[in-house]
Ligand code: NOJ
C-alpha cells in the first residue's frame with residue numbers, strides 16, 4: 001500500500017512486513033538539493049545534490065544520562081513545512097545583503113519513552129541544516145545529554161582536509177588524506193609543539209571538515225549557532241565512511257545540562273560542485289538568529305598594529321622581570337605614532353598588566369586582575385595620546401585559563417576599558433581551564449565565551465577571542481564578536497616543525513573560516529625569524545606579496561598588520577597596500593579556488609566603487625589568468641599590482657616583489673605569475689573618484 005500526501009513535501013507511507021515506514025522528501029527552493037527522511041526502526045536522513053549522493057542514509061538520535069534514556073525510536077505526531085525567502089543586511093561583512101532562502105520540514109516526534117522531540121530540517125540550494133528541539137513537557141524538565149547520536153555517512157573515500165579531534169585545541173596544521181587514511185594520533189604526533197594530543201582517538205576529526213568526492217562534489221560539515229551546548233567532533237568509521245558526532249564533555253564527563261525548552265546547535269552540510277560556492281555560502285550565517293542589538297553604530301571593523309610580534313620573535317617580553325618589557329610607555333608611544341602616520345584604527349598592547357611573571361604553567365587562579373598596569377606603562381597618558389592621534393588602544397585580557405577569575409573581574413575590567421576610551425578587547429585562554437579542568441570546547445566554556453561577548457556589548461566593547469571554540473556564525477547574532485583565533489594562526493610561523501605550511505592559508509577558508517572571521521594576523525615582511533635571537537631557525541613560508549594577498553583571502557573585519565614598524569619601514573612601497581586595504585565590504589567575488597592549492601578573491605570596498613584582489617598559491621608556482629569582468633563596464637580604474645618578482649620564491653627569495661601601476665577596465669585580462677607560496681594583491685580605484 002502506498003499513500004501520498006502533499007504538504008509542500010512528498011510524504012509516503014510504506015507498509016513493509018507489518019511495520020510502517022514513513023518517508024518524506026523535500027527539495028531545496030530551486031530543486032538543486034534534496035532531503036529524504038525515513039522513520040522506521042530508526043529515524044534516518046539522506047541528502048543529495050543535483051542527483052548525486054552527499055549523505056547516504058544516516059541515523060539521528062540523542063541519549064541522556066539523566067533521565068537515562070536513548071532517544072532513537074520515534075513515532076511521528078506532527079509534520080510542518082514552511083518556505084522562507086528573505087534578505088537581510090549584516091552589520092559588517094563580505095557582502096552588503098544576504099539572501100536566506102530555504103524550505104523547512106519540522107517533525108514533532110514522540111520517543112518510545114514518551115519524550116517529545118522535534119527535528120527541524122532546513123533545505124537550502126547550497127546545503128542542509130538540522131537541529132533537535134526539546135519542547136516544554138511534563139515528561140522532561142532538566143536533563144543531561146550523554147551523547148548525540150547524529151551520523152553523517154558520506155558516499156565514498158573522499159579527499160579530506162582535516163585536523164585531529166580535540167576537546168581543547170584547534171591550532172593544528174591540516175592533513176590532506178582520503179577518509180580511509182585519517183589517523184589523528186599519528187598526525188598530531190608529527191608536530192612536537194602541540195601539547196594537546198587528540199584525546200578522542202585516531203579517527204576523530206574536528207569541524208568545519210572539508211571533503212571532495214571523486215565525482216566532484218565539495219562537501220563541508222560543521223555546525224551553526226553553538227549556544228549552551230558543547231562543540232561537536234566527528235568520529236569516523238573508516239569502513240563505512242560514517243561520521244558520528246562526539247560532543248565535548250565537561251570536567252566529569254557529561255556533555256550538556258539542559259532544561260526544556262531547549263535546542264541543539266544546527267548541524268550543517270554545505271555542498272556544491274564548485275569550490276568557489278562553498279566559500280560564498282551564507283548557510284551558516286543564515287541559520288543564526290538576527291542580532292537583538294538595537295544600536296550597532298559603535299561596532300566598527302578595524303585595522304590595527306600592535307606591540308605583539310616583537311615578543312613572539314624575542315625582541316621584547318610580556319613580563320617586567322624579564323628586563324625587556326615591551327609594553328613600556330616609550331615603546332607603545334612609538335607604535336601609536338606609527339599607527340597614526342598610516343591611518344590605522346588601533347594599537348594592541350600585550351603585557352601591559354601585572355601578572356605576566358607567573359602567567360603560564362602554574363595554574364594560579366588569581367594571576368591577573370585586568371586593571372593594574374605595570375609601573376612602566378602609563379595607560380592614562382597613552383590612551384589619551386592615542387585618542388589625540390585619532391585612534392585607540394586595543395586592550396589585552398589574557399585569562400591564562402583562569403576563567404572563574406576572569407568572570408569575577410569582567411565588569412570592573414570592562415568599566416576600566418570604558419574609563420580609558422578603549423573599545424576593543426583581545427581575550428586569551430592559554431593553557432588548562434582552571435579551577436575545574438573544563439575543556440575549552442565544553443558547554444561550560446561555550447557559555448563563558450558567549451557571556452563575555454554579551455557582557456562586552458553592554459559596555460559597547462568589541463571582542464577578538466584567542467584560544468576559543470571554533471566559530472559557528474554567531475557574529476550575526478553578536479556583531480561585536482568581530483573575530484577570533486580558533487585555528488593555527490600566523491603566530492605559528494614562529495613555531496618549530498611544520499609552522500605555517502605554504503598550503504595552510506589555501507585550506508583555512510574552506511575549514512575554520514566557514515564559521516566566522518579569523519584574527520590570523522597577516523602582513524609579515526621579515527621572513528627569517530632570527531632577527532633578535534640568532535639561534536632561531538623558524539621562518540615565514542610565503543613571499544611578501546602573498547602576505548599582502550592574505551588581507552583579502554583571509555576575511556576578517558579585524559585585521560592586524562602583524563610585523564614590527566621597523567620591518568615595514570624597509571618596504572613602505574609594499575606597505576601601501578596594507579594602508580589602503582579596507583576591512584568592510586559591499587561585495588565579494590570568489591574568482592577561483594581549490595582547497596589546498598590556490599585561491600583568488602575580489603572584494604568591493606564598502607560604500608565605494610573600489611575593488612581589492614588577493615590571490616595566493618600553495619608550494620607550487622602558478623600562472624594566474626585574471627579577468628576583471630567584475631568591474632563596471634565602460635569605466636576606467638587605476639590599478640596598483642603588487643606581485644611576486646620573476647625570481648621570487650618563499651624559500652630562497654621571499655622579499656622579491658614588483659609593483660606596477662596600470663589603467664584597467666572590465667575588459668582587461670592579465671597573466672600574473674605567482675611564485676612558490678606566492679601571491680598577488682591588487683588595489684583598484686575608480687578613476688572618477
Ligand atoms: C596566544 C595568543 O594567540 C597570542 O596572540 C598571544 O600573544 C599569547 N597567547 C599571549 O597571550
Ligand code: CA
Nearest residue numbers: 171466467485
Ligand atoms: Ca594561540
